Amino acid sequence: MIKISNLYKSYDDLEVLKGINLNVSKGEVLSVIGSSGSGKSTLLYCINGLEPIQQGQIIVDDIDVHASDTNLNSVRQNMGMVFQQWNSFPHLTVLENVALAPRIVSKLPKAQALEIAEKQLRHVGLGDKLSKYPSALSGGQQQRLAIARALAMEPKCMLFDEATSALDPELVGEVLDTIRLLAEEGMTMICVTHEMGFAREVSDRVAFFHEGVIEEINQPEELFGAPKSVYLQKFLSKVKK
């Protein structure tokens, strides 16, 4: 589903990703952990084509994302992305927020776009907020709105960039529950996260990023239970404190 080979990415002189090789198969949930600045979020931006790359290849669903003849807009329709900041459109109601992309990007008739939007909002548990504006929602609800908005494009995979980092602690649970629900339904996902418990419980595999390389990647029990890398051991001991 997602094949990344020999990926290099730098911002000016700063090398952020230094040779990433990674395959994510259909239906797999991969969590990416690591300290800030290790390149986790940048990886997601590169997969989505929001950031150009210097070297290597990213293939999503048989399409080379960074090839010059690739239409990024159509690639992105197959790839939902949820950011740390939820970025709900403040001038639209909850329902319109979700219906916008199906209507203007997928060019669906309005009624059908609204139908899809309503279905996805019920899916994430916001069925009673359809006519509210985002400003009337809590952070957790806005993040679930962002998830519904991405799902409305019926993506083949989802990328989560620290989806719970900006939330108050008591609101983290509802968003994680929503992501968990998607995992159970078999959605292919890459989750950059600081929630170790979540990574351990939901993921099929966990990748530990350190200074732009995948330092260790394994099934959660092995990676958390018996970390081999010294950096990972240090990281985990810090996180546990």
Place this chain on the structure above:
Amino acid sequence: MESSSTYFSGFSLNDLWYLGEAALRTLWISVLAISIGSVIGIFLGLALSVSRVVAFTLGTILDIFRSVPLIIQLVLFFNFAPIIGLRLNPFEAGLIVLIVYTSCYVANVARGGIEAVGQPMRRAARSLGMNYWQDLRYVVWPIGLRAVFPAWVGVALGVLKDSALVSILGYVELLKASQILMTRTQEAILILSIAGAFYFALSYPISYYATRLEQRWSQ
């Protein structure tokens, strides 16, 4: 004496009509300058937000137009236009200068609006598969407009009042008409009060509807 009354005669109803017509000319040149200048200004604002090099070079040019008093720009342009082969009447010359002036101010307002939307919001829009123009049309425009609408209204009201300066080129708009009537009637206070009332009547609907619109958006 008969002769003195031909030079100086009192204010009459006809003069009110005369001022009314002049007010329409003020409205006409202002509406044209504000609408054309705003469209140009929005594209300049987009250009300003694209890259630092553009922002620096274009920004400097805009700063020149914003720093030199409008009255000087009017006189310079009106007198130098014939040198480069442009035969412009006072209305055309005044309109062109007002358009440039408006677009310089609107450019900065527009850039402020684009910056108010922010990169994360635009990335979110792009991540849904929107192309550059869809992002501009459906995300940047509505959110940015709400953010800088009061500033734009300020520019529009400013242009409406500054259009009075076009009078020095001889275009008979509200201020020029008032001056003509003052010379004839010698009733400066009365006529300037009426002219002021006309300016207020032209400006007030703009600020009234602007406030209404802002209230509707904030709901």
